[in-house]
Amino acid sequence: MEVEFLGGAREVGRSAVLVDDALLIDYGLLTADPTQYPVRDPEPDAVVVSHGHLDHVGAVPALVKGDRRPAIHWTPPTADLTRTLARDTLKLHGTSPRCPFSEEHVARLGEVERRHGYEEPFVVSAGGTDYEVTLFNAGHIPGSAHVLVDDGETTLLYTGDFHTDDQRLVSGTTARPDADAVICEATYADVTHEDRQAVEQRWAERVQTTMWEGGTVVAPAFAIGRTQELMLVAAANDLTPYVDGMGIEVTRLVRQYPDFLRDTEAFRQAKGAARFVTGRDGQRERIAADNELIITTSGMLAGGPVHSYLPKIRGSPTNAVTLTGYQVEGTPGRELQDHGRLAINGQVRPVSARVESFDFSAHADRGGLESFLASYRDARVLINHGDRCEAFAADLREDGVDASAPALGERIEI
Structure with missing residues (x-):
């Protein structure tokens, strides 16, 4: 061979x-x-x-x-x-x-x-x-x-x-x-991954604390796998996220294949608890200003609905961006992770919102x-x-x- x-x-x-x-x-x-x-x-x-x-x-x-x-x-x-x-x-x-x-x-x-x-x-x-x-x-x-x-x-x-x-x-x-x-x-x-239970707890605490303080949390996530994982973690911690981007379609797709999921009932409940964004009539602008958890593509900030939310929340340290996946060198996500800035509409802007990384690999x-x-x-x-x-x-x-x-x-x- x-x-x-x-x-x-x-x-x-x-x-x-x-x-x-x-x-x-x-x-x-x-x-x-x-x-x-x-x-x-x-x-x-x-x-x-x-x-x-x-x-x-x-x-x-x-x-x-x-x-x-x-x-x-x-x-x-x-x-x-x-x-x-x-x-x-x-x-x-x-x-x-x-x-x-x-x-x-x-x-x-x-x-x-x-x-x-x-x-x-x-x-x-x-x-x-x-x-x-x-x-x-x-x-x-x-x-x-x-x-x-x-x-x-x-x-x-x-x-x-x-x-x-x-x-x-x-x-x-x-x-x-x-x-x-x-x-x-x-x-x-x-790499040695941090214990997954500890990662989940830290992420949930960051989300809860930010929302208690009056802030909004944007959680950029890969559409396939990571979005659904975060939905499950959110549900397990009594968090009710908005979900935006291609992750919505993928969530509906994988729901059709229960034999390929670890816990079908937990996934059904997480899907039922989440609120799916349609993007109509300024919905994203309202959500960004409304003290919410938003799970959205793209995971490395290269495009997608995340670009609708970040300009709205970047200016306040009360808000948070939780990076939940590996940020490849040269991507906007890596720039935000390493340097606390982001290119928005062709202009590089500082991000005052808290930025934290979580290893959900x-x-x-x-x-x-x-x-x-x-x-x-x-x-x-x-x-x-x-x-x-x-x-x-x-x-x-x-x-x-x-x-x-x-x-x-x-x-x-x-």
Whole structure:
């Protein structure tokens, strides 16, 4: 079995791994200016997608351009999340010549998709080989999966993004299928997460204190996973948030798949308690001035309704902005986090509102990665999807693991 890293190698974004020039696992994009796509345009016979985040599925509709019709395999939530993200991409970048697909290609996904549950093996024919593929719960977001590929001689486990600890939205991964080789993400390979219960308590206390003092809290959040997690944390602490942006559509979508949620009843109650913003008749301006908790996209402040709220609340130290996800270098969220300022309508403005960061990560940290890989000490381990892949691989080698960090475009025989 040969694997080629078309994206996600020694970087976070545009994940894409090609097996035997025929079976593609993930096909994402990297949000940058300009947007970056995998390093070449493959023509696979079949595709397996690990989960519905932009850096793993963002370019998938481009795979059905022209007369190409590879079968695309994924879980039901991932199928729907991919369409939601694709249409949002078209809304933002559809007129750009660099956008590699159109609404027609998104519609074509229905012709080729195959939906699968966890731990239900299925056969994928690609390049003259019949691969047995099994998806396992990866504990990242609803529908996220580890991908196990068996060609009859070699077994490859592609972890996708995963978390070993429970979140309120989804349970942590417990799957450790046998494998000869593992392609393992390393997003937080140099981080130890704060205890999740402590993070939740600090966040709830910040929200409560700010509101008691007469302030408004804006909680920027990723639409997929983080918005719903914060809704659950809010409900558990008797907080009634407003929810704005694409997170509203995603919340309604994942509600349709109770088998992929940790606690369906808790999610139903959290959804029922939240108030969804329509944006009509100055609603956002009223909410911003009305001593409320607002959970809204985008998580890194790069666009979306958050830009309606921040200009209204930035000037008062009574208000608060709670950053609940990793802020990538170069994003407005990182600028706010590091320097307390924000570009608004082309002008850089200071932010007097309190800004605090909370680690609600849906990825395994260093300890989680090591505990997961403890089951694969005799396997070959290929580290990807991280900013410090080479350093993590070197640490694993010192511990006796056959580990390396492939470069972008590199082909490896396993």
